[in-house]
Amino acid sequence: MLETETVIFASLCYIGMLFGIAYYGDKRADIGRSIISNPYIYALSLAVYCTAWTFYGSVGRAASAGPAFLTIYLGPTLMATLGWLVLKKIVRISKVHRITSIADFIGSRYGKSMTLGGVVTVIAVLGIIPYISLQLKAISTSFLLIHQYPSIKPLSDPGGFKIWSDTTFYVALLLAVFATLFGTRNLEATERHEGLVAAIAIESIVKLVAFLTVGIFVTFFIFDGFADLSRKALRSPELRRLMTLPTDTGTFSSWISHIFLSMMAIVFLPRQFQVMVVENVNEKHLNKAIWLFPLYLVAINIFVLPVAFAGMLSVGSSSLDADMFVLTLPMANNQVYLTLLVFIGGMSAATGMVILESVALSTMICNDLVMPLLLHMPFLKLAQKKDLSSILLSIRRLSIISVLLLGYAYFHFAGEYYTLVSSGLVSFAAVAQFAPALLIGIFWKGGTRTGALLGLVAGFIIWFYTLFLPSLAGAGLMPQDFLAHGPYGITLLKPFGLFGLNVFDRITHAVFWSMLANVGCYVAGSLFSRPSAREHTQAAMFVDVYRYMGRVHDSSVWRGTAYLPDLVSMLERFLGRKRTEAALDNYAMTYGINWDQSLTRDPGLLNHIEKLLAGAIGSASARVMVASLVKEEPLGIEEVMGILDETRQAIIYSRELERATAELRAANQRLQELDRMKDEFISTVSHELRTPLTAIRSLAEILHDYTDTTSDRQQEFTGIIIRETQRLTRLITQVLDFQKLESGRTPWSITSVDLKDVVEDAVSATSQIVNDRKIQMQVHLPEISRPVEGDRDQLIRAMVNLISNAVKFCDPDQGRIDIRLGYDADRLVVSVMDNGIGISQADQMKIFDKFQQVVDPIRGRPPGTGLGLSITRQIIRHHNGELRVTSTPGKGATFYFSLPLEERTKKLDR
Amino acid sequence: MTRDKINGRRLVGLFLLGMLLFNFPLLSLFNRPILVLGIPVLYLYLFAVWSLIILLILIISSSKPETQLPDHRG
Numbered sequence: 001m002l003e004t005e006t007v008i009f010a011s012l013c014y015i016g017m018l019f020g021i022a023y024y025g026d027k028r029a030d031i032g033r034s035i036i037s038n039p040y041i042y043a044l045s046l047a048v049y050c051t052a053w054t055f056y057g058s059v060g061r062a063a064s065a066g067p068a069f070l071t072i073y074l075g076p077t078l079m080a081t082l083g084w085l086v087l088k089k090i091v092r093i094s095k096v097h098r099i100t101s102i103a104d105f106i107g108s109r110y111g112k113s114m115t116l117g118g119v120v121t122v123i124a125v126l127g128i129i130p131y132i133s134l135q136l137k138a139i140s141t142s143f144l145l146i147h148q149y150p151s152i153k154p155l156s157d158p159g160g161f162k163i164w165s166d167t168t169f170y171v172a173l174l175l176a177v178f179a180t181l182f183g184t185r186n187l188e189a190t191e192r193h194e195g196l197v198a199a200i201a202i203e204s205i206v207k208l209v210a211f212l213t214v215g216i217f218v219t220f221f222i223f224d225g226f227a228d229l230s231r232k233a234l235r236s237p238e239l240r241r242l243m244t245l246p247t248d249t250g251t252f253s254s255w256i257s258h259i260f261l262s263m264m265a266i267v268f269l270p271r272q273f274q275v276m277v278v279e280n281v282n283e284k285h286l287n288k289a290i291w292l293f294p295l296y297l298v299a300i301n302i303f304v305l306p307v308a309f310a311g312m313l314s315v316g317s318s319s320l321d322a323d324m325f326v327l328t329l330p331m332a333n334n335q336v337y338l339t340l341l342v343f344i345g346g347m348s349a350a351t352g353m354v355i356l357e358s359v360a361l362s363t364m365i366c367n368d369l370v371m372p373l374l375l376h377m378p379f380l381k382l383a384q385k386k387d388l389s390s391i392l393l394s395i396r397r398l399s400i401i402s403v404l405l406l407g408y409a410y411f412h413f414a415g416e417y418y419t420l421v422s423s424g425l426v427s428f429a430a431v432a433q434f435a436p437a438l439l440i441g442i443f444w445k446g447g448t449r450t451g452a453l454l455g456l457v458a459g460f461i462i463w464f465y466t467l468f469l470p471s472l473a474g475a476g477l478m479p480q481d482f483l484a485h486g487p488y489g490i491t492l493l494k495p496f497g498l499f500g501l502n503v504f505d506r507i508t509h510a511v512f513w514s515m516l517a518n519v520g521c522y523v524a525g526s527l528f529s530r531p532s533a534r535e536h537t538q539a540a541m542f543v544d545v546y547r548y549m550g551r552v553h554d555s556s557v558w559r560g561t562a563y564l565p566d567l568v569s570m571l572e573r574f575l576g577r578k579r580t581e582a583a584l585d586n587y588a589m590t591y592g593i594n595w596d597q598s599l600t601r602d603p604g605l606l607n608h609i610e611k612l613l614a615g616a617i618g619s620a621s622a623r624v625m626v627a628s629l630v631k632e633e634p635l636g637i638e639e640v641m642g643i644l645d646e647t648r649q650a651i652i653y654s655r656e657l658e659r660a661t662a663e664l665r666a667a668n669q670r671l672q673e674l675d676r677m678k679d680e681f682i683s684t685v686s687h688e689l690r691t692p693l694t695a696i697r698s699l700a701e702i703l704h705d706y707t708d709t710t711s712d713r714q715q716e717f718t719g720i721i722i723r724e725t726q727r728l729t730r731l732i733t734q735v736l737d738f739q740k741l742e743s744g745r746t747p748w749s750i751t752s753v754d755l756k757d758v759v760e761d762a763v764s765a766t767s768q769i770v771n772d773r774k775i776q777m778q779v780h781l782p783e784i785s786r787p788v789e790g791d792r793d794q795l796i797r798a799m800v801n802l803i804s805n806a807v808k809f810c811d812p813d814q815g816r817i818d819i820r821l822g823y824d825a826d827r828l829v830v831s832v833m834d835n836g837i838g839i840s841q842a843d844q845m846k847i848f849d850k851f852q853q854v855v856d857p858i859r860g861r862p863p864g865t866g867l868g869l870s871i872t873r874q875i876i877r878h879h880n881g882e883l884r885v886t887s888t889p890g891k892g893a894t895f896y897f898s899l900p901l902e903e904r905t906k907k908l909d910r
Numbered sequence: 911m912t913r914d915k916i917n918g919r920r921l922v923g924l925f926l927l928g929m930l931l932f933n934f935p936l937l938s939l940f941n942r943p944i945l946v947l948g949i950p951v952l953y954l955y956l957f958a959v960w961s962l963i964i965l966l967i968l969i970i971s972s973s974k975p976e977t978q979l980p981d982h983r984g
Contacts, residue, residue: 067952067953067956070956074928074932074956074960077928077960077963077964078925078928078929078932080967081921081922081924081925081928081963081967082921082922082925083921083967083971084914084917084918084921084922084971085918085921085922225948226948226949227945227947227948227949228948230945230948230949230950231945231948234943234945240943241943243943243950243952243953244941244942244943244950244952245937245941245952247938247941252934255933255934255937256933259932259933287971287972288971288972290967290971291964291965291967291968291971294960294963294964294967295964298957298960298961298964302957305950305953
C-alpha cells in the first residue's frame with residue numbers, strides 16, 4: 001500500500017534535498033570554488049532537455065508511432081556535431097558581451113535593440129506555455145495515478161471543475177514557489193545560478209537512474225530480455241507496426257522536420273540557452289559535453305521501446321494512457337518502491353524543466369520586456385531609485401508565477417487537445433523562429449534589425465495561427481468550424497492546410513510555412529534596409545568574435561562625462577556593494593581609476609560598467625541606465641574632421657615623399673649634368689687660352705731666333721702679339737665675369753636707365769665690327785623714352801653681346817641686322833634680328849648654356865668663348881626679364897628680351 | 911591551419927554524414943519488421959549509427975594538437 005502522504009512526504013524530501021544542493025552550490029560559488037566547473041556537470045545540466053516528455057511521453061509516442069520518438073534526440077546529437085562551429089561561437093559571443101538570455105542575444109546582435117528583445121521574449125513566453133502545461137499535466141496525471149495505487153484503472157473525468165480541488169493547480173503553485181526560491185534566492189540580481197545548475201545536474205542523474213531502473217525491471221524481470229519482448233511483439237500485428245516507419249508520403253517530411261525542430265530546440269529553448277550558454281563556466285567544457293550529452297540521450301532512450309512493448313503486451317488496453325506506462329507497469333506488478341522511484345524520477349524531469357524554464361523566462365521578461373518599458377517611463381524616475389535589486393527580484397518572482405499560471409491556464413483550457421509530445425513540438429516550433437535571426441546573424445553581417453524583426457514577427461504569426469490558435473479552438477475557446485473550414489469559410493486559410501497545402505502533418509506544415517516566412521522576411525528585410533552604425537559594429541563584433549577577442553574597444557564606446565559617485569551608486573543598487581567593489585577594484589588593478597576626479601570620461605571604464613550592468617539587467621537596459629548618467633557628447637564635426645584629417649595627412653605625407661624623391665632624382669641628374677659641363681668648361685677654356693698663347697709664343701720665338709727680320713715684320717709680329725694678348729685678357733675677364741654673375745658676386749649699380757641710350761651706345765661700340773663685315777644694321781627706336789631700373793653698363797654689355805652674336809652668324813655676303821625697341825603697357829621689348837644660318841629647335845634650348853655653340857657642319861665652330869649668351873641671359877634675368885630666341889633655320893634668328901618698366905613711370909602714366 | 915579549425919571541419923563533415931545516415935533513403939533500407947540479434951532492425955540501425963557518431967565526436971574532439979606551441983610566457 002502506498003499512502004498519498006508517503007508520496008507527498010517523499011516528494012518534499014526530494015525537493016528539500018535539491019534545495020540543499022542548490023544552497024551548497026551557491027555557497028561554494030561565493031567562495032570561488034565552483035562545484036559545477038567541470039564538463040560532466042555541464043553535460044548533465046544540458047540533460048534538462050529531457051523532461052516529463054522524455055520520461056513519460058517517449059513511451060507513449062513509441063506506443064503510437066514507433067521509431068518517430070527518436071527524432072527528438074537525433075536532432076540534438078546532430079547539433080552536437082556542429083558544436084565547434086555554432087555552439088562554441090554562441091558561447092564565446094555571450095561571454096564577451098555578457099549575454100543573459102536568448103532575447104538579450106538577439107537584441108544585442110541587432111544593435112542592442114529593445115524592440116527585438118521584447119519580441120523575442122513575447123514569442124518565448126507564448127511558445128513555452130504549452131511546454132510548461134505539458135509538465136504540469138505529467139506531474140498531476142502521475143500523482144493522480146499513484147494516488148489510487150495499486151489500482152491502475154484509467155482516470156475518470158471528474159465531472160464539474162473546481163479550481164480549489166484541482167491537483168494540477170496546486171502542483172503549479174508549488175512549482176512556482178520552488179522556482180522562485182531557486183531562481184531568485186539571491187538578493188543580488190546576477191545572470192548565473194551555480195546552485196541551481198548543480199541541482200539540475202542531480203535531477204538529470206535521478207531521472208536517468210529512475211528510467212533505467214524501470215527499463216531494466218520491465219525488460220529483464222517482467223520479460224526475458226530484449227529478444228523475448230521483440231519476439232512477442234512481432235506476433236502482434238499492432239506492435240509489429242511500431243517496429244517500422246509508415247511508408248506513406250508524410251513520413252519522410254515529418255521525420256526531417258522533427259529532427260530539424262529538435263536541433264533548433266537544443267539551442268533556442270530558453271532553458272537550454274540558459275544552461276548551455278549563460279551558465280557555461282568554461283568554454284572548454286563544450287568539448288566533452290558534445291559527446292557526453294548525446295550519450296546521455298542514448299542511455300535514456302534505450303528502454304523506451306521495450307517499455308512501450310511491455311506496456312502494450314501486459315497492461316495494454318486502448319483505454320489506458322500509454323504516456324503513463326512507465327508508472328503503471330511497476331504499479332501493476334506491485335513494486336511499491338519502484339513506483340515511488342519512478343514518480344520521483346518523473347517529478348525531477350518535470351520540475352527541472354519548469355524551474356529552469358521559468359527562471360530563464362523571468363530573466364527575459366525582466367531584462368528585455370519590463371525593465372526597458374519601466375526605464376522608458378521617465379515619471380517613474382527608476383534610475384534614481386535607491387534599492388533597485390529588490391525591484392528586479394520582485395519583477396522576476398512575479399514573472400515566474402505568471403508564467404506558471406499561464407501554463408496552468410493553458411493546461412486547463414487546451415491541454416487535453418494535444419498529447420505530451422505534440423504540446424512539446426508546438427513549443428519547439430515556436431522557439432525555432434529564433435533560428436534565422438540568431439544562426440544567420442552570427443555568420444552573416446548583412447542581417448539587419450529590420451530584417452530580424454520582420455522575420456520573427458512573420459514566423460510567429462504563422463506559428464500562432466497554425467498551431468497555437470487551433471489548440472485553443474480544439475479546447476472550445478474558439479468556434480470549431482474554424483479548423484474544418486477556415487475563418488469565414490475561406491478554405492484556403494484553414495490552419496492545418498494553409499493555401500491548400502495538405503501533404504504534411506500539422507507540425508511539419510506549421511514549420512514549413514513559418515520558416516519560409518521567417519527566413520524570407522529576414523533575408524529580404526535585411527537586403528532592403530540599411531543598418532544603423534551601432535548595428536554595423538554589433539554585427540561585426542558578433543560575426544568576427546574570434547578576431548575581436550581581447551580588444552578593449554567595444555561598439556558602444558562612451559563619449560561623454562559622468563560623475564563617478566553616481567556610477568558607483570548605480571552599480572551598487574543593482575549588484576550590491578561587495579560585488580561592485582570587487583568588480584571596480586578588478587578594473588582599477590588593470591587599467592587604473594582616478595578616484596580623485598569625480599568627473600570621469602574614461603570610455604573604457606564606462607564600457608566596463610555597462611557590461612557589469614548588462615550581466616544583471618540585460619544589454620539593452622544597461623545601455624539605457626548608463627546613458628541616463630552619462631552626459632553624452634555628440635560626435636562633433638571637429639572629431640569627424642580630425643579622423644578624416646589623419647587620413648589626409650598620411651596621404652599628403654606620402655605624396656610629399658614622392659615629390660621629394662622626384663626632386664632628388666632631378667637634382668642628381670642636374671649635378672651630373674653640371675659635372676659634365678664643368679669638364680667641358682675647363683677643356684673649352686684651356687683650348688681658348690691655348691690658341692692665342694700658341695700664336696704669341698711662336699711669334700715671340702721667331703723674333704727671338706731670327707734677329708735679322710725686317711723691322712716691318714717685327715712691327716707686324718709684335719702687333720699680332722699685342723692683339724692676341726688683348727684677346728687673352730678679354731677672355732679671362734669674360735670667364736671671371738661669368739663666374740661672378742653665376743655666384744652672384746657682381747656689384748650692381750641700379751639707376752634709372754633709358755634703353756634708347758643703351759641701344760645707341762651698344763650700336764656705336766660695335767659699329768667697327770659691323771662695318772668691317774659690311775653688314776647693314778638698322779635701329780628702330782620709338783619717339784618716347786620710358787626708363788627702366790637697371791645697371792646701365794651691364795645692360796650695354798648685354799646689348800653688345802647680342803649684336804656681336806648677330807654679327808658672327810650673319811649672312812657673310814649680305815648681312816643685315818635689325819634692332820627694335822618697343823613699349824608695352826608695363827614692359828619694354830628689345831629684339832635683335834639677323835639673317836644668318838638660324839638655330840634649330842633643339843639648339844634653341846641649349847645655346848644659353850655655358851660654352852654651348854651652334855656648330856655649323858660647313859663653317860665649323862664659330863669664334864668666341866660661348867659665354868656671351870650665358871652672360872647676357874644672367875644679366876637680363878637679374879633685371880627681372882627673360883632672354884628668348886625664335887628662329888627658322890636658314891632664315892636667321894631673333895633674340896629678344898623684355899624688361900619691366902620703372903614703377904614711377906607707370907604711376908605717372910596713369 | 912590550427913587544430914581547432916581542422917577539428918571544426920571534421921565535425922561539420924560528421925554532421926553531413928549524420929544527416930545522410932539518419933535520413934531517407936538509407937533509412938528505408940532498414941524499414942522492415944524483422945529482428946536482428948533479437949532487436950527490430952530499424953532500431954538496431956538507428957542506435958548503432960547514433961553510437962558511432964558519438965564515438966566519432968569523442969575521437970575528433972579529444973584529439974590533441976600534435977605539436978604544442980612553445981610557451982613564451984615563462
